Structure formats: structure tokens, C-alpha cells
Amino acid sequence: MNDKLSKDFFDKAIKSVSEIDIEAFAQIRSIYQLSQIGIVNENPQLAYDFARFIEYCDIKLGNYDKKGFPYDDGLVGIGNIDKSSMFPTLCRWHHRNVINLGGSIITLLKKAMEIGYIDHITASSLLPLKTNYNWQSLEDLYKMIIARIDITGKTEIKNKFIKFNEGEAAFAASNTNIATYKTKFWVATGGKMSRIIKGDFASLESNIYNTPFIQGESSQGIYSIDFYEDKFGIAVGGDYTKQDANVNNIATTNNGGESWQIQASGKNAGYTTCVKIKPGSRGKEIISVGDQHISYSSDFGKTWKKISDEKGFYVCQWIDGNTVVFAGKDKISLMKLKF
Known part of the structure; x- marks a missing residue:
């Protein structure tokens, strides 16, 4: 086999793997988008099956580039299907080295507050003490928590937040x-x-x-x-x-x-x-x-x-x-x- 033919086969192999990535990502995002429309009745089995499908895609991709893998969309979709399945799924994925808990906990806390699964007190107690992920999402979550504090009138909890000055x-x-x-x-x-x-x-x-x-x-x-x-x-x-x-x-x-x-x-x-x-x-x-x-x-x-x-x-x-x-x-x- 000459160099040119070898390169052709290699390029085709890379393309086929890329297509697998795109197809898997598209399926996950499609289910997420459908779940955003609204689920009439919560379905724990469907949430579990969706979680297993995402985990299966992660395993099959192995060491290939997983940049853009819609883990957070998947977690939110699972929450839309059955809110009680969100946190167990995140813990299971973290335990199995599918994702890092610190990278997705903020997304999960925001979703759980939005759908009323947890209140602002619970969300603030679960905030990561240190994270290098999703600073914009973390800031949005802080704003959500503080807004709920203002609504409830229990402003003493604000003393547990530190506000940095500009610069x-x-x-x-x-x-x-x-x-x-x-x-x-x-x-x-x-x-x-x-x-x-x-x-x-x-x-x-x-x-x-x-x-x-x-x-x-x-x-x-x-x-x-x-x-x-x-x-x-x-x-x-x-x-x-x-x-x-x-x-x-x-x-x-x-x-x-x-x-x-x-x-x-x-x-x-x-x-x-x-x-x-x-x-x-x-x-x-x-x-x-x-x-x-x-x-x-x-x-x-x-x-x-x-x-x-x-x-x-x-x-x-x-x-x-x-x-x-x-x-x-x-x-x-x-x-x-x-x-």
C-alpha cells in the first residue's frame, strides 16, 4: 500500500469517526430539545434510558476528541423528563469518569431551581467552593439565588456571599x-x-x-x-x-x-x-x-x-x-x- 492510498484510508476513517460524533451529538440534542417542549408526565425509566444512551455514546467514542459533547444538554433533558433523576445521574457519571462533577453541577443547580426541585437555600449549600468551569453560568446561578433571597425577605443569608469590588x-x-x-x-x-x-x-x-x-x-x-x-x-x-x-x-x-x-x-x-x-x-x-x-x-x-x-x-x-x-x-x- 503506497503513502497516498494509506492517507486516503486514514482520512476516510477520521471522517467516519467524525460522522459518528455528529450523529450521536445530534441525537442527544434532539431528545433534549423535545424535552424542552414539555413532558406531560414524568418518566423515570425514560430518563434512565436517556442517561444510559449518553453514557454509551461516551464509552463508544473512547479516546476520540469529545469536544462539543452535549453532556449538559443531556443532563437538562434528563431533568425535563424526570427531575428526580438529575442528581443521581450526575453522581453516577462522575463515579464512572464520564464527566467531572465540578464541570456540570452549576448547570444542574440552575435547572433544579428553575423547575422548583430545590430552593435557593439548598442550591447555595451545594455551590462548589472552587471551580474552574463555567464562570458565566456560576454568576447567573448566584444572581438566581440572591433574587430568591430578596423575594423571601430572608436577607441575612446574603452575609454568606462575598462581593468583590471592581478590579x-x-x-x-x-x-x-x-x-x-x-x-x-x-x-x-x-x-x-x-x-x-x-x-x-x-x-x-x-x-x-x-x-x-x-x-x-x-x-x-x-x-x-x-x-x-x-x-x-x-x-x-x-x-x-x-x-x-x-x-x-x-x-x-x-x-x-x-x-x-x-x-x-x-x-x-x-x-x-x-x-x-x-x-x-x-x-x-x-x-x-x-x-x-x-x-x-x-x-x-x-x-x-x-x-x-x-x-x-x-x-x-x-x-x-x-x-x-x-x-x-x-x-x-x-x-x-x-x-
Whole structure:
């Protein structure tokens, strides 16, 4: 078989697979559209059969490109046919690695609220704490929940939602802008405003506190935080467009994040992306890293010593009392410290 003939067969095989994709997707969307017209009587068996058909299509497509697979249309269609089948189907698909639960739970919560299967209190309790999926849908869901709160008049639940100011965001920082201790959590923000969100998973209460940190521009603010238990905390950051700027870019708290004191302003190595308290030091010893430096403090963050000019590290983690691991683009390194 020559190269040209081989290519012809390959192209035909790809086309046939694509046609299978299109046909399967069209069938799923067709059933979804029919269900949108209205189902007179709920039909759990039909909902189950539809769910199994979607799962069968997913299995048959195997490792082929599933971009555009109408999973969410399928879930909504299942809800239209039998609302009690939506959540069990999502859980079953997640368990069988058909879809990621976090990617579709928002669609399901919106649908369940629209048809009156769950109320806004239940929907808010099932909101994902962290998701990288469907931000527009998540915003729409928040609006639905808040609108229902306004209708019921029970506005106290609004205190469980945090409203960001315009231009305020959370820097990625390898997720080190988040810290936890037992049921408490803290989230640092930056940009136009740099604040600390403090919440409690047990009570679902939250508060937000202003900080004296550098802020006001999209590149400024707190990038990383760490806490020793629930009182002492350290925050670092700066301005990633001005690596050497070292004013108001380090702060500490002794009351669980309610108030912050600037430390070593003008006397540190500059922009910092990650900070970690040494285990067992009760917050006294701290390591930090930025694009241009590795720094160390032995007095609760009041003063800092640059211990390395190594560039390109973004995150750090203590392995034990004398060993720290650093990671950056395409590299990982271990540092042994002697005290």
C-alpha cells in the first residue's frame, strides 16, 4: 500500500469517526430539545434510558476528541423528563469518569431551581467552593439565588456571599493565596483592592478585612499568605511589573487576619510570590520566594535576609525543619538550610 492510498484510508476513517460524533451529538440534542417542549408526565425509566444512551455514546467514542459533547444538554433533558433523576445521574457519571462533577453541577443547580426541585437555600449549600468551569453560568446561578433571597425577605443569608469590588481579584500564586486551619480559611485578594476574606466552614460565616498592602493597580496586592494556627499570619506580594519595588509588600497579623501591620517596608528583596512558615517554629521562622530571590526571616517576618539570587522560582514548601523544595518553570530544586 503506497503513502497516498494509506492517507486516503486514514482520512476516510477520521471522517467516519467524525460522522459518528455528529450523529450521536445530534441525537442527544434532539431528545433534549423535545424535552424542552414539555413532558406531560414524568418518566423515570425514560430518563434512565436517556442517561444510559449518553453514557454509551461516551464509552463508544473512547479516546476520540469529545469536544462539543452535549453532556449538559443531556443532563437538562434528563431533568425535563424526570427531575428526580438529575442528581443521581450526575453522581453516577462522575463515579464512572464520564464527566467531572465540578464541570456540570452549576448547570444542574440552575435547572433544579428553575423547575422548583430545590430552593435557593439548598442550591447555595451545594455551590462548589472552587471551580474552574463555567464562570458565566456560576454568576447567573448566584444572581438566581440572591433574587430568591430578596423575594423571601430572608436577607441575612446574603452575609454568606462575598462581593468583590471592581478590579479586585485573587492571584493564582499556586493557590497559596489561600490558607486554612481546622474549619477556618483565609483568601487574599489583590488588584484595585487588596483584602483578606476570612471564613468558617462550620458556621458558614465570613468577613472581609482591608489591609495596608500595596494596591490600586491590576498587578499589585497580596499574592501569598500562610498562617500558624488561627492567630499569626504572614502575607507577601508586591507588583509583578516592578520586581524590585519593596514598599508595603509584606505584612503580618496577630489576630487572625482582622488587622495587618506592614513589615520591612523598603528593606526586603522585592516582589514575592510565595511564603511558608517553618513547621514547629510557631511563625517565627519563614521562607519566601520571588522571581528574583529566595529570602528568610527568623523574627516573625519583621526583618528579612536574601539567601539566594536564584531566579525563576515561584513556589516553595518546607519538607522538614531544614529542607525546602522550590518549583518554577520546568525546574524543581531542594535547599538544605543550616541554622
